[in-house]
Amino acid sequence: MPKLTIFDLDNTLLAGDSDRAWGQYIVEKKIVSDAFLVESEKFYNSYYEGDLDIDGFLAFCLKPLTENKLSELLELREGFIEDKIKPMMLEEAIRTVEQKKIEGPVIIATATNSFVTRPIADLFKIKDLIATEFVIRDNEFTGEVDGIPCFREGKVKKVEEWVEANGYELSSATFYSDSFNDLPLLEKVETAIVVDGDDKLIEQAKNNDWECISFR
Numbered sequence: 001m002p003k004l005t006i007f008d009l010d011n012t013l014l015a016g017d018s019d020r021a022w023g024q025y026i027v028e029k030k031i032v033s034d035a036f037l038v039e040s041e042k043f044y045n046s047y048y049e050g051d052l053d054i055d056g057f058l059a060f061c062l063k064p065l066t067e068n069k070l071s072e073l074l075e076l077r078e079g080f081i082e083d084k085i086k087p088m089m090l091e092e093a094i095r096t097v098e099q100k101k102i103e104g105p106v107i108i109a110t111a112t113n114s115f116v117t118r119p120i121a122d123l124f125k126i127k128d129l130i131a132t133e134f135v136i137r138d139n140e141f142t143g144e145v146d147g148i149p150c151f152r153e154g155k156v157k158k159v160e161e162w163v164e165a166n167g168y169e170l171s172s173a174t175f176y177s178d179s180f181n182d183l184p185l186l187e188k189v190e191t192a193i194v195v196d197g198d199d200k201l202i203e204q205a206k207n208n209d210w211e212c213i214s215f216r
Helices: 009-013 018-028 035-049 054-066 070-088 091-103 114-123 153-166 180-186 199-208
Strands: 005-007 106-113 128-137 140-146 174-177 191-195 211-213
Touching: 005 009, 005 091, 009 018, 009 091, 009 106, 009 114, 009 174, 018 035, 018 070, 018 106, 018 114, 035 054, 054 106, 054 128, 054 140, 070 114, 091 106, 106 114, 106 153, 114 128, 128 153, 153 180, 174 180, 180 199, 191 199, 199 211
Parallel strands: 005 106, 005 174, 106 128, 174 191, 191 211
Antiparallel strands: 128 140
């Protein structure tokens, strides 16, 4: 059976965080006030400390999406991809993704919502994206999260569901990630690879004898 490869997105395949960059972009475009960035940084600090309130964070992310028309947000997103995301794409990450596609299926699993990340997965030519999903009804964001957030144990659950539905084995998969928050999934796969890891994850990698690499 071909081996599955799973990639985290932010700070793994990208030299930066797409969600954070989206926040910066919508501030620059005057969609939200500067106060949005201040609040945003508090959430990111919590994420790196390992105590993020995921529900509070997702409610925060949803607010600008519910307050603007989907057609305008889609147009805005095109500029965001050009201005913020393309410069974050790493040659080594692109090469590794292409190499892994030869060996078997490749998916992205990210806590960041699919509105922000679907076009990024497309840039990497990866069809299967497992992300946090927001409900869209009558062509507008409702402000609700669809299912469970793709974060920590939630990411494991969503990946397990995908693996089961597609007939692969998580126990023989490889997972690339930078974040201590991905420890639950890193511990489930056969091969855990730490990419430009945060300090907490590098410590875990030493204890578990996991390979540590850089795409930068």
